[in-house]
Each structure stands twice: as C-alpha cells, then as structure tokens.
Amino acid sequence: MALGKDYATQECSIARALEVVGERWTLLVIRDALYGVRRYNDFLVHLGIPRAVLANRLQALTAEGILEKRRYQESPPRDEYVLTERGIALWPALRALGIWGREQLGGEPMRTFWHADCGTELSPYGACPACGTLVAVRDVDMRPGPGLDPDPADPVSRALLGPRRLLQPIETEQQGPARRRPA
Amino acid sequence: MALGKDYATQECSIARALEVVGERWTLLVIRDALYGVRRYNDFLVHLGIPRAVLANRLQALTAEGILEKRRYQESPPRDEYVLTERGIALWPALRALGIWGREQLGGEPMRTFWHADCGTELSPYGACPACGTLVAVRDVDMRPGPGLDPDPADPVSRALLGPRRLLQPIETEQQGPARRRPA
DNA sequence: CTTCTCGGTTCATTCACCGAACCGATGATG
DNA sequence: CATCATCGGTTCGGTGAATGAACCGAGAAG
Incomplete structure (x- = not known):
C-alpha cells in the first residue's frame, strides 16, 4: 500500500490510529460519512476514488468497526455504510485537521460548524462557547462557508451544500429508473 | 502526492491538510519532531523508515514550511530539522488521533501529557482543567504511561523515556565522531 | 427483450514504498 | 599516511498498492 499500515515498531496510540485510518482516502471516506454520505455510488462520485x-x-473500515454495512432496501438489495460510535469518535481528529488546513494553508473556510441547539459557532476544539459544553456530533449543524463553490457539478456535493445536520443521510435527487427509496 | 491534485474537486480543508501531511510516515515524523527528535539519524532509528x-x-515538510532545516554545527557540517509554528500547530490533530487510538483501539496509555506550570494532566482537547486555559505546546510535559516499554532497544526511544518537555531536543548518548565500537 | 442503475470485480499499467548497497565529506585511530 | 567510522544522504532492483477502464450480475423499467 502506498500508505501502508505496518507501523509495528511504534509504541504509540498515534501510530496505532494511523494503522487503521492512515491509508490513502480513508479519512476522506470517514469525513464524507460524517457529512451524511452512506452509499457506494455517492462516495464514488464525491471522492473521485477508484x-x-x-x-x-469500505470493507476494511467495516472490519475495523468504524463503519457498519446495513441493508436499507430489499427489492433490489442495497446496502449502505453507516458510521459506528467508533467512527463518529474520529470527528475531533478530522476537525483538528481541517482547522489546521484552513489556518495554516490559507483560504476561506469551506464549511462552518454550529451548535444546533443554540446557533453558536463551535470553537476550534468542538465546544460551544455559549453553552460551555462539548457538542455531540449529532448536534452539530454544518453550514457552507465563503470558500465553498455554490454550484458544484456532482449531485452529492450539491446535496451537501445546504445547512444540514452532521450524520444526517444525504438525499440525492432521483436519477434513474432503478431508483426507489422508501420514505 | 498523497491525494492527487484533485483538491480542486475536494473543496475541503481536511483534504488540503491531507495533501500535505497525509502521506505515509509524515505524521509520525511530525510526532517525533514534537517529542524532540531533530536529526536525520534519530528519525531513522526511531521510526524504522527507509x-x-x-x-x-524531510525535504517535502521543509518545502511546506512545517520543518526548518538549520545548521547546528560546522565541522562536520550537520543540519537538524526543527518544527516551525506551522508544524507545531499540528499538535491538536496528532493528539486527537492519539486519543482516538487509545480510547477506541484499547490498550494502556503510552504517554501522558501534563501542564508543566501546574502539574495537571491535560484534558482530551489539550486544555488544562485546573487553569482553564489552552496549554501551549512548549508548556506540555510528556510522561511515560503504563503501556510504554520501560527498556527499549534504540537510543532514541530511551532518550524519550523520561518525563520531558515537548519540543525540547533529545539528548542521545554521546556517540560522537568515530566513537570506538563498544563490546 | 433490451436497456438502465447499482455495486462491485478484473486487469494492465503506473507509481510509491522497501531494503540493501553505495557514496562523499569529515574526523578519529594507529 | 592508510584505515575505519559516522552522518546524511543517493541509487537501484524488486514488490505491492493505486489507478482507470473494462467487464459483470442482479434487479427493475420500458
């Protein structure tokens, strides 16, 4: 693997974490899952991953207990991949990386994150300045920032445009005959 | 590089960050630099990296402004790689990854981190519970945890054993120019 | 029956990682 | 002086992962 996972000699929880989520694309898959992406094709379109x-x-993350594969319709059998608690627990690490990327590499913020209960923007470490508490991932509202393209090409990016709750499944527009999603 | 050039399509500071620090070994190099490793040979020995x-x-991180190459002696000419502010700013992300690794993947903590000024252990997000403030990286004391091997093989691991300040350069035992090989 | 979507698998090519050997500057040793 | 050792790399052949395109099978639509 280009980003192999054998850091065997490293006695360190950082190295252990990187063995699991340090491979190429892996953290972006988890990021998308936090944003609400759940289906193979949506990951494919949004990430441009082979x-x-x-x-x-997806298989490795499922085996590690970070994603869970679950059947969401029977008539054509279709599965979706949903974050487990273990996967959701990566939110602080991903947020810290995002903060670093914006602050140190420059540019306008792409997305901003707010406490849904009180409408306050989250502090860099995920706490709500108003409430003084750590905000659960499910209570985080994601809103587009000034750096975000307002009219992206692919339907997944378009579905991720609006203000939305983290982890809430995205709703891509109907795009074909073989498409039937129960309410 | 790690994620191709399609960060244009990945409008996301996380993807931008991973472009820079997402390659294999990169975050472990930065971790070691935070711990005080500065010299090529010490990275080599401690990481077991080709x-x-x-x-x-090292060259890529220097080009990105995360490390700075600086001459620390003239004869023989030797350089060391020191973290810049931009590199030091990765500490929260690395810490979040380490927290996740320990909490979700199990095991004893390898190292613990304390506020040097008041001797309180840091909260998961790097604040000092006693002082209520965010602790600067230079004010963090690193101490060995129960999961750490008390008698590691390589000299760098041994130098990193004791309680020590983050970023303080490690002192490997004198094996200066052409030391006679000991038994 | 044909066509379409979804969720993969297969395959050839390219590219990064790996380990070992090698190299040049410098200094120590005998 | 010749020899040897350290430090900080570079070079090179082999391997394995990433990549993009093609292919495939189940199921549904027309």
Whole structure:
C-alpha cells in the first residue's frame, strides 16, 4: 500500500490510529460519512476514488468497526455504510485537521460548524462557547462557508451544500429508473 | 502526492491538510519532531523508515514550511530539522488521533501529557482543567504511561523515556565522531 | 427483450514504498 | 599516511498498492 499500515515498531496510540485510518482516502471516506454520505455510488462520485480502492476501504473500515454495512432496501438489495460510535469518535481528529488546513494553508473556510441547539459557532476544539459544553456530533449543524463553490457539478456535493445536520443521510435527487427509496 | 491534485474537486480543508501531511510516515515524523527528535539519524532509528523515504519526507515538510532545516554545527557540517509554528500547530490533530487510538483501539496509555506550570494532566482537547486555559505546546510535559516499554532497544526511544518537555531536543548518548565500537 | 442503475470485480499499467548497497565529506585511530 | 567510522544522504532492483477502464450480475423499467 502506498500508505501502508505496518507501523509495528511504534509504541504509540498515534501510530496505532494511523494503522487503521492512515491509508490513502480513508479519512476522506470517514469525513464524507460524517457529512451524511452512506452509499457506494455517492462516495464514488464525491471522492473521485477508484472503485476498487473504495470497495477495499469500505470493507476494511467495516472490519475495523468504524463503519457498519446495513441493508436499507430489499427489492433490489442495497446496502449502505453507516458510521459506528467508533467512527463518529474520529470527528475531533478530522476537525483538528481541517482547522489546521484552513489556518495554516490559507483560504476561506469551506464549511462552518454550529451548535444546533443554540446557533453558536463551535470553537476550534468542538465546544460551544455559549453553552460551555462539548457538542455531540449529532448536534452539530454544518453550514457552507465563503470558500465553498455554490454550484458544484456532482449531485452529492450539491446535496451537501445546504445547512444540514452532521450524520444526517444525504438525499440525492432521483436519477434513474432503478431508483426507489422508501420514505 | 498523497491525494492527487484533485483538491480542486475536494473543496475541503481536511483534504488540503491531507495533501500535505497525509502521506505515509509524515505524521509520525511530525510526532517525533514534537517529542524532540531533530536529526536525520534519530528519525531513522526511531521510526524504522527507509532512508530514501525519510529524506523525501524531510525535504517535502521543509518545502511546506512545517520543518526548518538549520545548521547546528560546522565541522562536520550537520543540519537538524526543527518544527516551525506551522508544524507545531499540528499538535491538536496528532493528539486527537492519539486519543482516538487509545480510547477506541484499547490498550494502556503510552504517554501522558501534563501542564508543566501546574502539574495537571491535560484534558482530551489539550486544555488544562485546573487553569482553564489552552496549554501551549512548549508548556506540555510528556510522561511515560503504563503501556510504554520501560527498556527499549534504540537510543532514541530511551532518550524519550523520561518525563520531558515537548519540543525540547533529545539528548542521545554521546556517540560522537568515530566513537570506538563498544563490546 | 433490451436497456438502465447499482455495486462491485478484473486487469494492465503506473507509481510509491522497501531494503540493501553505495557514496562523499569529515574526523578519529594507529 | 592508510584505515575505519559516522552522518546524511543517493541509487537501484524488486514488490505491492493505486489507478482507470473494462467487464459483470442482479434487479427493475420500458
């Protein structure tokens, strides 16, 4: 693997974490899952990742207990990949990386994160300045920032445009005959 | 590089950050630099990384302004790689990854982190519970945890054993120019 | 029956990682 | 002086992962 996972000699929880989520694409898959992406094709379109690599990552993350594969319709059998608590627990690490990327690499913020209960923007470490508490991932509202393209090409990016709750499944527009999603 | 050039399509500071620090070994190099490792050979010994890859990463990180190459002696000419502010700013992300690794993947903590000024252990997000303030990286004391091997093989691991301040350069035992090989 | 979507798998090519060997500058040793 | 050792790399052949395109099978629509 280009980003192999054998850090065997490293006695360190950081190295252990990187063995699991340090491979190429893996953290972006988890980021998308936090944003509400759940289906193979949506990951594929949004990430531009090779199909084989995506299948490999989804399987590995499921085996590690970070994603859970669950059947969401029977008539054509379809599965979706949903974050487990273990996966959701990566939110602080991903947020810290995002903060670093924006602050140190420059540019306008792409997305901002707010406490849904009180409408306050989150502090860099995920706490709500108004409430003084750590905000659960499910209580985080994601809103587009000034750096975000307001009219992206792919339907997944378009579905991720509006203000939305983290982890809430995205709703891509109907795009074909073989498409039937129960309410 | 790690994620191709399609960060144009990945409008996201997380993806931008991973472009810079997402390659294999890169975050472990930065971790070691935070712990006080500065010299090529010390990174090499401690990480068990191929020499060519290490040279590549050090050069890339220097080009990105995360490390700074500086001459620390003239004869023989020797350089060391020191974290810049931009590199130090990765501490929260690395800490969040380490917290996740320990909490979700199990095991005893390898290292614990304390506020040097008041001797209180840091909260998961790097604040000092006693002082209520965010602790600067230079004011963090690192102490060995129960999961750490008390008698590691390589000299760098041994130098990193004791309680020590983050960023303080490590002192490997004198094996200066052409030391006679001991039994 | 044909066509379409979804969720993969297969395959050839490219590329990064790996480990070992090698190299040049410098200094120590005998 | 010749020899040897350290430090900080570079070079090179082999391997394995990433990549993009093609292919595939189940199911549903027309």
